[in-house]
Amino acid sequence: MYFELAKRNLKRIKVRSLLAIVGILIGVMAISSIGIFGESLKATVLENFKDVANEIIIRPNHQAGYKYIDDKDIMRIKKMPHVANVIPVLSDVVLVGYRDKKSYIAVYGMDERELSQMFELEDGSFKLKGSCIIGNRLAELASLRVGKKLSIGGKLFRISGILKDAGARFDINPNLAIFLSEQDFKKISDSGYDMLIVKVESLDVVGEVKDNIEKKINYREKKIIAFDLKLILDRINKVFSRVNSFLIAIASISLLVAGVSILNIMLMSTIERTKELGVMRAIGAYRVTIVKIFLLEALILGLIGSSIGSILSIFGGYVIDFILLKNVKYVFQLSSLFYIALGFSVGLATAIISGLYPAWKASKLEPIEALRYE
Amino acid sequence: MNVVELLNVCKLYKTQYYEVLALSEVTLEIEEGEFIVVMGPSGSGKSTLLNIIGCLDKPTSGKVLINGVETSKLSDKELTELRRDTIGFVFQTFNLIPTLTVFENVELPMIFKGIEKKKRQKRVMELLRLVGLDELADRKPAEMSGGQQQRVAIARALANEPLILLCDEPTGNLDTKTGLQIVDIIKQQNEERGVTVILVTHNPSLQDFGNRVVKLRDGRIIDVL
Numbered sequence: 001m002y003f004e005l006a007k008r009n010l011k012r013i014k015v016r017s018l019l020a021i022v023g024i025l026i027g028v029m030a031i032s033s034i035g036i037f038g039e040s041l042k043a044t045v046l047e048n049f050k051d052v053a054n055e056i057i058i059r060p061n062h063q064a065g066y067k068y069i070d071d072k073d074i075m076r077i078k079k080m081p082h083v084a085n086v087i088p089v090l091s092d093v094v095l096v097g098y099r100d101k102k103s104y105i106a107v108y109g110m111d112e113r114e115l116s117q118m119f120e121l122e123d124g125s126f127k128l129k130g131s132c133i134i135g136n137r138l139a140e141l142a143s144l145r146v147g148k149k150l151s152i153g154g155k156l157f158r159i160s161g162i163l164k165d166a167g168a169r170f171d172i173n174p175n176l177a178i179f180l181s182e183q184d185f186k187k188i189s190d191s192g193y194d195m196l197i198v199k200v201e202s203l204d205v206v207g208e209v210k211d212n213i214e215k216k217i218n219y220r221e222k223k224i225i226a227f228d229l230k231l232i233l234d235r236i237n238k239v240f241s242r243v244n245s246f247l248i249a250i251a252s253i254s255l256l257v258a259g260v261s262i263l264n265i266m267l268m269s270t271i272e273r274t275k276e277l278g279v280m281r282a283i284g285a286y287r288v289t290i291v292k293i294f295l296l297e298a299l300i301l302g303l304i305g306s307s308i309g310s311i312l313s314i315f316g317g318y319v320i321d322f323i324l325l326k327n328v329k330y331v332f333q334l335s336s337l338f339y340i341a342l343g344f345s346v347g348l349a350t351a352i353i354s355g356l357y358p359a360w361k362a363s364k365l366e367p368i369e370a371l372r373y374e
Numbered sequence: 375m376n377v378v379e380l381l382n383v384c385k386l387y388k389t390q391y392y393e394v395l396a397l398s399e400v401t402l403e404i405e406e407g408e409f410i411v412v413m414g415p416s417g418s419g420k421s422t423l424l425n426i427i428g429c430l431d432k433p434t435s436g437k438v439l440i441n442g443v444e445t446s447k448l449s450d451k452e453l454t455e456l457r458r459d460t461i462g463f464v465f466q467t468f469n470l471i472p473t474l475t476v477f478e479n480v481e482l483p484m485i486f487k488g489i490e491k492k493k494r495q496k497r498v499m500e501l502l503r504l505v506g507l508d509e510l511a512d513r514k515p516a517e518m519s520g521g522q523q524q525r526v527a528i529a530r531a532l533a534n535e536p537l538i539l540l541c542d543e544p545t546g547n548l549d550t551k552t553g554l555q556i557v558d559i560i561k562q563q564n565e566e567r568g569v570t571v572i573l574v575t576h577n578p579s580l581q582d583f584g585n586r587v588v589k590l591r592d593g594r595i596i597d598v599l
Contacts, residue, residue, distance in 0.1 A: 012472075276472070282463050284454060284455070
């Protein structure tokens with residue numbers, strides 16, 4: 001009955017109730033849509049790092065007098081449990097010439113197969129024997145094309161392929177680099193292995209493998225430094241979560257406005273219904289009963305607004321993702337559900353909190369004063 | 375047994391600019407089953423008297439006993455329960471809840487009391503038959519005449535079988551004929567059920583309904599007939 005009464009009281013001021021619902025709806029939609037977008041943004045960024053997340057990078061410890069990683073240690077790491085693959089990388093900065101231009105450029109010596117697994121080609125083919133593959137920025141800067149010949153460390157190499165832009169990486173930055181086969185690299189430089197990319201079977205064991213490597217190789221002296229990209233991933237995760245919280249906080253302002261509008265219409269209701277409230281108190285309604293009726297009204301507004309807002313927020317998230325990320329595949333992930341639930345509950349809570357003061361005020365009316373009110 | 379006892383009741387209304395002594399040293403005893411008509415010009419304190427008996431207002435000084443209970447010592451919750459269970463109100467302007475149907479308006483005091491649904495519904499229909507409105511149970515107050523609304527208000531006032539029925543100018547907004555019908559229903563309740571009636575009016579033709587007439591002027595009882 002109280003519910004029915006609350007419902008009818010809202011119907012009596014249809015337009016005002018509708019506006020309050022729209023307010024809540026917009027607030028809930030803003031919170032949930034932005035939450036969904038933030039989560040999609042994070043997922044999109046993290047996806048770029050997915051390939052490298054299960055890597056451990058090992059470098060020689062220069063401070064302890066180690067310039068390279070020796071073959072014995074590489075072999076030991078290869079045999080460790082959970083290690084899927086070890087890619088030893090030779091690197092040096094070498095004088096490279098093309099026509100009349102010269103520059104010192106990072107040159108890597110790697111296995112052809114490993115290279116093809118790590119990067120994609122924009123042009124040409126993965127052929128390293130007697131030839132080289134170059135990064136995409138380098139090709140652009142020096143206007144290089146497949147088939148041209150470069151002088152690398154005094155020897156000529158034909159360009160067999162140009163890599164696609166690989167974005168930011170933490171192991172090898174290929175965009176401005178040249179790749180040779182190990183044999184060819186050794187002809188132009190006497191550098192040893194100064195980086196080891198250790199691929200681990202799964203993300204869960206990254207820490208374990210890293211500890212294991214440090215323990216086994218560094219048992220006497222700190223020969224190598226290992227760091228895993230999972231740590232960086234965690235950082236990115238954290239930063240984006242903060243960005244998301246911030247965005248949601250801004251979106252919450254719209255809900256605050258909605259709350260104020262509910263407060264407003266309900267305060268008007270208490271004034272308009274003063275006499276009615278007096279009658280109810282006179283015929284035996286407790287103060288609590290009056291509070292209950294008013295809170296029910298707020299609850300109904302909140303429930304309707306939040307429900308519609310939640311449904312629309314899926315649509316909202318979809319549109320924002322489509323416009324800003326050009327990609328909607330992350331709209332339908334589990335975290336979206338969380339933000340919808342968050343928007344819904346914050347919307348509902350706002351409505352109820354906004355109803356508290358008018359409800360309290362209505363219940364404080366003295367029946368005699370209220371009855372006299374015209 | 376006295377259902378209402380007023381002892382030296384004073385009511386002083388104070389504002390920033392003036393003071394009004396609405397009731398001055400009013401002492402009155404009303405026995406169960408009486409029909410009291412309170413008369414007096416406007417401003418004589420009739421409504422204040424009724425509001426104090428109805429526990430809607432508190433006296434500035436003096437004692438009020440309703441059914442043997444001193445009201446000044448009661449909490450808001452207890453006063454609410456006293457009004458709900460012991461007192462029925464009939465107002466000049468009917469004061470039905472506009473969003474509720476006739477049926478629901480009569481049902482409301484019983485909902486406040488926590489009476490179970492089946493009992494409530496049976497009682498509502500009984501009451502509506504009593505006031506001759508059982509056919510209009512689904513109407514809203516706005517769809518009814520003043521006389522019909524006042525009959526609903528009487529049914530509502532009787533819902534929790536009160537000991538005392540307080541009527542504040544119940545015919546004030548009605549034509550003479552309808553007004554008499556309303557007072558007839560009230561009188562009938564008084565005679566058949568023995569409910570104590572206190573009726574405030576300034577219509578002298580209603581004097582005959584009361585077994586006692588209390589005349590007020592300037593907040594004092596000047597005559598009891």
